[in-house]
Amino acid sequence: MKIPFIWTAIAAGLALLPVVLPSNYYLGIMIFIGLNSLAAMGLCLLMGYAGQISLGHAAFFGMGAYISGILSVSYGFPPWLSVIAAVTATALLAFVLGVPILRLQGYYLAVATLGLGIIVYLVFMNWTSLTGGPSGLSAIPYLALGPLSFNRDLKVYYLVWAVVFLALACGHNIVKSRVGRALRSIHSSEIAAQAMGINTGRYKVKVFALSAAYAALAGGLYAHYLTFISPAPFGFQFSIELLVMVVVGGIGDLSGAILGAAVITLLSEILRDLMPHLFSYGAGEYEIVFFGILLIVFMIFLPGGLVQGLDFLRRRPRVMAQR
Amino acid sequence: MTLLGSQILQYVLSGIVVGGIYALIAIGFVVIFNVTGIINFAQGEFVMFGGMLAVSLNQAGFPLGGALLAATLLTALLGALVERAAIKPAKTASISTQIIITIGASIALRGIALMIWGTDPYPLPSFSDGPPLVVAEAAVVQQGLWVIGVTLLLLVGLHAFFHRTLLGKALRACAYNSVGALLNGISVSRMSLLSFSLSAGLSAVAGIVISPITYATYDMGSMLGLKGFVAAMVGGLTSIQGAVVGGLLVGILESLGAGVVSSGYKDAVAFLVLLALFFLKPEGILGGKAKA
Numbered sequence: 001m002k003i004p005f006i007w008t009a010i011a012a013g014l015a016l017l018p019v020v021l022p023s024n025y026y027l028g029i030m031i032f033i034g035l036n037s038l039a040a041m042g043l044c045l046l047m048g049y050a051g052q053i054s055l056g057h058a059a060f061f062g063m064g065a066y067i068s069g070i071l072s073v074s075y076g077f078p079p080w081l082s083v084i085a086a087v088t089a090t091a092l093l094a095f096v097l098g099v100p101i102l103r104l105q106g107y108y109l110a111v112a113t114l115g116l117g118i119i120v121y122l123v124f125m126n127w128t129s130l131t132g133g134p135s136g137l138s139a140i141p142y143l144a145l146g147p148l149s150f151n152r153d154l155k156v157y158y159l160v161w162a163v164v165f166l167a168l169a170c171g172h173n174i175v176k177s178r179v180g181r182a183l184r185s186i187h188s189s190e191i192a193a194q195a196m197g198i199n200t201g202r203y204k205v206k207v208f209a210l211s212a213a214y215a216a217l218a219g220g221l222y223a224h225y226l227t228f229i230s231p232a233p234f235g236f237q238f239s240i241e242l243l244v245m246v247v248v249g250g251i252g253d254l255s256g257a258i259l260g261a262a263v264i265t266l267l268s269e270i271l272r273d274l275m276p277h278l279f280s281y282g283a284g285e286y287e288i289v290f291f292g293i294l295l296i297v298f299m300i301f302l303p304g305g306l307v308q309g310l311d312f313l314r315r316r317p318r319v320m321a322q323r
Numbered sequence: 324m325t326l327l328g329s330q331i332l333q334y335v336l337s338g339i340v341v342g343g344i345y346a347l348i349a350i351g352f353v354v355i356f357n358v359t360g361i362i363n364f365a366q367g368e369f370v371m372f373g374g375m376l377a378v379s380l381n382q383a384g385f386p387l388g389g390a391l392l393a394a395t396l397l398t399a400l401l402g403a404l405v406e407r408a409a410i411k412p413a414k415t416a417s418i419s420t421q422i423i424i425t426i427g428a429s430i431a432l433r434g435i436a437l438m439i440w441g442t443d444p445y446p447l448p449s450f451s452d453g454p455p456l457v458v459a460e461a462a463v464v465q466q467g468l469w470v471i472g473v474t475l476l477l478l479v480g481l482h483a484f485f486h487r488t489l490l491g492k493a494l495r496a497c498a499y500n501s502v503g504a505l506l507n508g509i510s511v512s513r514m515s516l517l518s519f520s521l522s523a524g525l526s527a528v529a530g531i532v533i534s535p536i537t538y539a540t541y542d543m544g545s546m547l548g549l550k551g552f553v554a555a556m557v558g559g560l561t562s563i564q565g566a567v568v569g570g571l572l573v574g575i576l577e578s579l580g581a582g583v584v585s586s587g588y589k590d591a592v593a594f595l596v597l598l599a600l601f602f603l604k605p606e607g608i609l610g611g612k613a614k615a
Contacts, residue, residue: 047419051419053419053422055422055426100601100602101598101601104601106418106419106422107362107418107422108556108601110362110422111549111552111553111556111597112597112598112601114549114594115553115593115594115595115597115598116594116598118549118590118591118594119591119594119595122587122588122590122591125587126585126587126588236545240426240430243423243426247423286434286437286438287434288430288431288433288434288437289430289431289434289435289437289438290434291427291430291431291434292426292427292428292429292430292431292432292433292434293427293431294427295423295424295426295427295430296408296409296424296427296428296431299413299416299420299423299424299427300409300412300413300424303416303420
């Protein structure tokens with residue numbers, strides 16, 4: 001496979017970035033961008049390529065985190081094995097749930113996935129003996145490969161971004177293959193796809209499971225990076241944030257998910273710093289106003305997201321010249 | 324009456340009160356869906372704005388009745404604003420796009436409420452003081468009776484509006500066939516605006532009558548809105564009668580589920596009902612052709 005120059009440049013830039021970052025705080029943000037990118041790429045495969053919406057993707061992220069955390073804390077699994085087990089289990093569960101859910105379309109699918117997300121969140125909250133309930137699960141071990149323990153932000157940074165690029169390459173290969181063409185045909189017209197002999201039901205369920213696996217992988221890495229998890233970050237709000245990342249980056253483009261994750265994660269950090277100076281009320285999630293407005297503005301004015309916008313800017317001089 | 328029996332009765336009565344609220348919100352979904360074909364995920368925020376505005380106006384010195392009326396009208400205006408700002412520009416977009424846009428409107432409105440009112444819960448005085456009504460050892464607070472009464476009154480009013488007035492008939496015409504309505508000189512665009520206003524006003528009333536029981540907070544709308552949506556779906560999404568039955572069903576099942584099984588999973592009940600329904604009977608229990 002030929003790797004475009006821009007990706008080599010981005011990878012090199014990311015590899016050198018820790019040298020110039022002034023503190024671990026920024027490294028932490030970069031790790032979160034990576035984790036969010038993974039989950040957003042999963043959602044992008046589902047939404048952008050297969051045209052199916054999910055308003056409950058935080059649930060899969062949370063399941064990855066919880067299953068991996070519980071396996072390594074309560075059952076003594078080595079962390080890397082528990083992450084693999086968590087990703088597999090989440091993908092299997094998504095596959096099983098996907099069979100009935102993905103028969104639904106449009107609003108029905110949206111609200112079914114939303115309901116699924118809320119139910120999973122409530123299980124995290126209420127199954128106290130297993131999940132620790134609202135107070136969460138702590139003392140999750142760091143990931144380790146033989147003698148190499150991912151106990152420092154710098155090591156986790158390289159690990160997470162290596163995984164992101166691997167996942168991007170995987171996703172890219174999938175969407176360029178026969179499977180990807182089948183998925184896009186479902187997006188354009190499910191009936192036409194069926195008429196061409198594509199088993200649309202099976203493809204939709206498979207891509208749903210794959211996108212859940214992406215989110216679960218992000219969740220597993222998250223759990224072993226922070227070593228503490230609680231239900232709060234895996235609620236409806238995070239499902240919406242993932243949606244915002246995909247929409248802002250560009251629904252129809254996997255690399256857009258990374259761009260969207262970067263923009264939204266940075267934006268929410270900046271807003272979180274800025275907002276308390278502007279509003280006197282205590283700590284609130286003020287940034288959600290901006291996410292709401294971003295969603296509307298992008299859907300109306302730039303449905304292809306930032307990736308399409310950048311592409312347009314890059315091509316415009318040529319278009320102008322042709323006139 | 325046995326202890327268990329009276330407990331069950333108590334759960335059912337509480338469920339009917341909450342169900343009345345869900346029914347009002349569900350009607351809001353149905354009115355918009357019938358006229359525009361859009362599911363408005365920002366519906367819950369209209370509920371919240373109704374409650375919050377009523378509290379603020381009341382605290383600013385308006386008499387309770389005036390505050391309630393003003394809050395309802397202001398929210399109806401907000402509904403119109405949302406339609407013009409977010410819905411109209413994406414009239415022809417795909418369903419996914421419209422879902423995302425109304426979700427955007429929802430979180431933007433919630434954020435605005437957070438900026439105005441902060442995270443504190445605000446109390447609204449009960450509409451009347453007095454002892455709870457006791458039916459066979461089960462009690463309903465007076466405000467609960469107000470909820471049921473207001474819901475019934477609005478149902479009668481809506482029926483009259485949709486069947487006796489020209490405007491109501493025009494809305495129904497759009498629901499049946501928007502092209503036909505247009506050919507008869509009905510401005511479908513204006514009816515879309517009206518449906519958002521009407522629906523926002525209805526939801527505001529729901530938020531106002533529930534606020535004395537639950538208090539009003541900036542985030543009260545999301546769950547109420549979703550439950551109202553579930554109720555509308557249970558009722559088939561296109562019928563007002565269906566929405567009422569759906570609301571009561573969701574309210575009662577949720578109240579029973581919370582009381583008998585576990586209160587921690589209370590919010591899951593509505594969604595479990597919905598998922599079960601999707602798998603068994605995707606057209607809703609009272610589903611049918613569009614009827615406003």
